[in-house]
Amino acid sequence: MGRKRTKTEVRPTGAAPVELPHPGDALPPGARVRLGTNRLNHVVQRGNTGVCHLSFSPDGRYLFAVGYEDDEASLWELPGGREVWRREVDCASEPFAASAFSPDGRLLAVGGCGGARVIDVVTGRTAQILQTDGRCDLALAFSPCGRYLVAPPSVWAVDRWEVTSGLDARGTALAFSPGGRFLAGSAGDTVCVWEWPGLRLVNRLAPSGTVNVLHFLPDGRLAGSACDETVRAWDIATGRELWSRRWGERGDNPFAAAFQPGGRGLALPSEVGPTRVIDLETGEEFRRFDRFVGSICLAWSPDGRTLATAEDGRCHLWDMETGTDSAPPGRHLERPWAIKFSGDGRRVLTASGLNPCEALVWDAGTGALVATVPPAFTDDPYSLALAPDGTCVAASYAPAKRGRGRIKRRVRVWDIASGSMREVPTPIEPHALTWELAPTVPVPPFDIPEGFGQASYNGFGVSAESLADGRLLVAACRGSPAAGGPFVAKVWEAETGVEVWESPEFPCGISEVVLAPGGRSLAVGLDDATTVLFDIPVRPLALDPSWLTGTVVALARGIAADRAFDRLPVLADALQDAGCDSTDVLALCRDPNVTPVRGSWVVDLVLGKE
Template sequence: MRSHESKVPAQTPVDPVSADPGSSCPDESILVLFLEGQGADQAALEVHIETCALCQDVLDRLTKADSAAAQSVVRLLRSQLVKSRLDYPQTATPLPPPAHFASILPIFKPTDPPPAIPGYDILGELGRGGMAVVYQARHRGLGRLVALKMLHAGPPGGHLSERLRQEARALARLHHPHIVHVYDSGEHLGRPFFSLEWVDGTTLARWTDGNPLPARTAAALVRTIAAAVGYAHTAGVLHRDLKPANVLLDHPPATPTEDAANAVKVSDFGLAKVIAHADTVAAPHTESGMLLGTPAYMAPEQADLSTDRVGPPTDVYALGAILFELLTGRPPFRADTPFQTLFLVVHHEPTPVTRLRPDCPTDLATITAKCLDKNPATRYLRADDLADDLARFLDGRPITARPIGPAARGLRWLRRRPVMAAVVTASVVVMIAAGILAAWQWWAAGAARERADQLTVSEKVARVTADDEKGTATRARRRAEQLAAEALLDQGLKSCEKGDVRRGLADLAQGLERVTAAGLDDLAPAFRANLTCWADRVHIPREAPPFPAVVRSVAFSPDGRRLLVGLAVDRNTNKPQPGFAQLWDPDKWEPAGPKLPHSAPVNAVAFNPAGTRIVTGADDGSVRLWDAATNRLIRSAVNELSLVRAVAFSPDGRTYAVAGNTGKPYRPGEVRIRDAETATLICPPIPHPGVLYAVAYSPDGRALVTGCHSLPEGGRAQVWEVATGKPVGPPMIHSARVSAVAFSPDGKLVLTASHDCTAQLWDRQTGKRVGGPMIHPYPVSAAAFTPDGKAVVTGGGDVRKHGSELDAIRVWDILTGKPLVGPFTHVSMIWSLAIRPDGQALVASDAAGRVRFWSMGRWRPVVEQSLSDPQYAIAYSPDGKWLAAGGGSHDKPRGRSQVLEAATGRPVGRPVEHTECVEAIAFAPDGRTYTTLTRGGTVRVWEAETGHPSGPQFVQPQISPALGDRPGGTTVMTFSPDGLHLLVSDMCGVCALWEWQSGRPVWDKSSSAGPNTVRASRFSPDGRTVLVGRENGMVQLCGSHDGTVQTEFRAGRGPIVAAVFSPDGSAVLAGGDDGTVRLWDIASGMPLGPVINHGADSVKDVGFVRNSSTVYSVSGPRAQVETAVQLWNPRTGELVGGRLPMSVYFRSVAAETRNHWLATGGFGGDVQLWDGPTGRPVGPTVWCGGPIHTIQFALDGRSIAAASKDGYIRVWNTPTVTDEPAQELVARVRALTERVPGQKKE
């Protein structure tokens, strides 16, 4: 209800729908006298007429009758009037109306056209009573909405006209925030009218709908009403008709809270009386013996017509009746007819509040009883006193009212009914005598019955107590199980994130067992998804059979089918012995050729790029060249150096480099570069200041890099020109020896690993560091780039520690410098490592003589496609087969869009070149076309397979620059479900629907400024409605075919900057710039839950994760880009899982409602999957090389794609959560972790 209500009493003696004129309605002759202000029962008739549609129709006919025949009938009916009194309850039988009455009088219905009131436009009828009608109108001069009240019954100038004028005069005296204001008054065709303040809400009666309110809410409401009535009393105005139907609520809350008191507006002063001032305002026209008011809320002095006793306590009584009804859901007195109700008011005490509502606070019940006292002198003498006592109750202070004791209650009853008291006293005496005479006969039987009853009651109490305790214990056990399971979930995730995956999986498996046994179904998916994700991070190596000696060096053949190993020291005796190299089959772990002998331990091995030659270097300084196919020795240089530590072939295979010492061990070393065919030196030997440990060629073969020990800095790496042997660029310094070096596959970066416990990337041309150091807990002795150049693998450890598992090998993302996967373990320090050329496997050897073969690749995206320019938009086709990506440069007039295969990243069709950066992209529902929107507002649809345009180009003006504070950009572009229209909008005023095939706008609601500026818009799931959020806090639902507003409601006090339909289309989630989020029911426009407040932050995005039970919000400071993501239950306002942690801030958020997942993309390049019902992460964080601009799930939820500023489109498969029995899943995970050699032990 959004208007002033027509006056409807809380107790309706006659059903307005089923009223029977022959049983309860007054005779029409009585109604005639009522219209002329005659008759003794005017008030009672007025109460009945206001609720009886039949009597209102008769009054309409009598009022508008103008024919001579009708007037004669009226005179005839007047002569048939029979008076009746209201001294006691009775039901009068009215005279039946003449049969021809309806055929003589003209019929006028409430649906007649509204009157034309000068200066006002009548907008519609709001309510109609027995005498007056209330219209919604607009004042033409001021343009504001008002409630216009005027008579629709009675002759002009009668007592009803005077009563309406009196109401206007009374309201004109009052200026109070909780009293309806009067604006204007006048007359039209002899009938008075006046305009009132428009209240956009409902009545207190309709808001409560007969339901009891919380005690504090009821007290707060009546305190506000009493304060307003007290102000009216001070101004000399008695209301005399206070009831819930005459109290309006302006925008009340959806749930009964104390905030409702702020919405109170007291109205309907039609029966008001001036009591304190003798001025131009006269008392309403009342005849002696005339009954005024509503029976259920009348004070006794009103009901028995004691007009000399009517005063402020009379209104206090009505306030007490209202308080009684708010606490109990019913008025103090209720009977079948008004007359019977009046009899109860005068002669009976109200039922104590605590009997109807045992939980009512004693102080509030005492205040209610004091208001309802029969004697006006013992009530609160002023409404302000009542308001003060209610304030004391709400503040927890002592109240002034005192409860009435039994003795005082009995004395009052005796004074009201002396005759009845005498009869009762005599009866009591007789009963006492009879009781004494009969007591001895019944005593024994009564005692026995009492004992039996006590036993029965005790048994019932024990049974109920046991049931309650059992239920409490069950709930407590369930809550304890939930907390224990959540603790295991958090503990398991923490262990996994720290790299101890085995321990984390054990906790997760235990947690899944607990939630399954306890029936905690909401927690189970989080455990299952994390078990699936983290189990993929358990790397199970294949360990080689024991070698006869320690393996110091390993190298893969170019085709990856053979592994070359170099053996050094007997691992049992640790004594020097002759060494050898040997080829092995890494899949079968068996030799693939004979031993390639040396007279000393072999420290270094290498293949040429063709895989046809092998070079080996040993402790005695010898270097040998072998035929890889026949294992034949081609050439041997016995004294190449005094000790060889590293060898490497050039990329073209024409030369090889040997690095080592020139004299005794740990003396300065040098590098010698020789022709692979002739063994001649290519350039002079390259000396180094200390022991030389590593050498590697650049991909173009023109340079090589070396790593050595040097003083005073500790260690250095240097790039050299192969042709001349001269240094290129400055040295790359570490604080300890450089033990491993490598060029990136593109030759732009140099990787160094040092015993200072770091690995570092360097710019080849400048020699400057690229990113921070990759810090290890141990010296780093081996390092290599992955073949795709996107990651590096490092290995090391402490040579003094043997036997316990060490985190010896780590994989790092070169773009972020962060670990990509948990460490691989070995039992000792890593001597050497090699990555298979396809990047799918890693082999490492350690100082304990172990060689392990690790599978790799599951930690990489399934698609990692570079599209050069920064990527700002991405969209899946409806079938998940394709991805459309768009981006470009903001600094240059350039943009590009491209369709890719979602599974492989391969381009589909040709790329589409644009003159501006592409800011938004979307697939049509059929998946055959996609549309792009550029920075300047150009919109066009393209064929997905060919990249050819489909339809004309059109321009949507006023598109705001994308990539503002709102995650995912500011522009929204969506196809309608039927694929015929495009909705284009942004948060700065643009909102238009286009027919893309013709380039014609269907409608345009764009505006650049003002209260109607559009800040958010979305299609409904069925496409029939468009949701529009505006600057003024309104949410509008518009027809998609013409843009007309079908429904609107106020969803906030500030701009609605984010709004979205629920998946079933029945609700709207709206977020405001004022930091509030709320769920709204579309059908009623009422909230479905409390306001979710984000403090001083502004809401920037909202969405659904799990139907209407879990939603997310993105919020942050208005002028900053930092944002936080939170998950909520919108129906309770409770936070789910806490505030999600963020790396720097979240840039993009996507939700997947099938598995109830949320994905976040951060400005730091981090992508994380979250479980909606628990707010916990799902699997490890994955990293991109730049800020995430857009992230999106495939429609089936099986993959997720991210577009980032580094120009890459990356796709990851989401975990497959199976429904296999929990016991089987747990057994499989435990078997997996127990099989892992070398994982950490508790």
């Protein structure tokens, strides 16, 4: 795992947000551009189980999320999804985290094993820590007037944060009636209804199972979702059960069901299937979100028009009328497993997911999304490649098997401009695809330091003279929690082992590092499903044309023809006699340990000025 932060630390998104392509997405220090967006993503490290709790602010302006294992909470501004702050709350280590916004939206109460704390929504800092005598991570609620916070078994006065009364409720559900006259709460296998604020017990209801979610319907009836996969409605005055519906399917999670505010729906997340919404009156399903499965939690917007779900730490905002995801466009939903530069370094292809695979083509200069590769083209690919000029994408795939026999892989090519797709006959079965610009520069032996992996080098598909600063570079990352230490990427000279660049520490794991051809840029794929680009420092060596005398050029030609790099000191003397005062050039030529790649680069530089 990465560095453990203190419990009071708040990580704002930064004072200078990026304007392209998503205003508000802050860049890591030194990064040039971000491909995609980290909005509505709560991913801290690879292997975490995502978000365990979601809630909207009363005005629908903010969405709050709590991580399942990382003790962190995020607040996003809607509709754009800009991260306002992220901080450690130290009370979310159990799957039943709870939160409640005050009616005016200024305060946010979060409960967990460590008790409860109240957070200032604007700053993200703790306004008050509530000391409790038991677990209060299962249910929290502000009174409609905003003067009290119910955190069973206590009722706190908000103005002075003192306990005013006790409450016999230790379950997972609390709900105020719309007018604030009644408070309902689960207590073991029963549901209690009290008058508010006197807390006189009005009725005690006895459902068939533990009730996890309570909700007052617009007509004043009380509805509850129980762990026996039923929804029931009661008349709170008489305690009579009015109706019961069974809704369970395999994988449904009764602990995270949510009633639609002012509506007729009950949203049901599933650990293995799609999220469904059923009609409370008929029990019939009237909306199903099949695009993503495995939702851990969900929440309704106050107007009931938007449903927020979370799958593996990434949140989606579903429009109930259209059934579409209105989350920010141009983002991957899983960490990228493939990053490919075009030969000129101007475009980048990123891919995430397997079936289906999401492949996007970006402008490496601005971070703007150039094209979305059609799902039919990237259906379960083995590998992907981007053409040298960035105009086409190739994919190796296996067609559907018909009859007996071995499946042969094939190659598709998709033209970005026209959208046309064609199959390319191949005499071999392709496993890894690439376009080459020139003979690949040989890779010298290089031992990547312990704990680093995902190696990439800048000599693939380029000639030696195309290498930035004449150096053959190797990039690798420490991107897995199992590796220990911070999540960082580094670049070394492959022939000398000298470290030339190190990235800042990332708050989440790294899935991929790729050097652009030539080595002037490095792409780092992150577990937050975005890719950030960095410029690698290059020290170009300049040669004055007046230094390129006949003697200098003749010596360079002889060294190139005979591959006799031991003559480089002689070339240095000739350059110096011609007036060369570049200490970098002279030192490179006189270096007794100069490598063939560096040597040929300076020779080609001389001959290129001929």
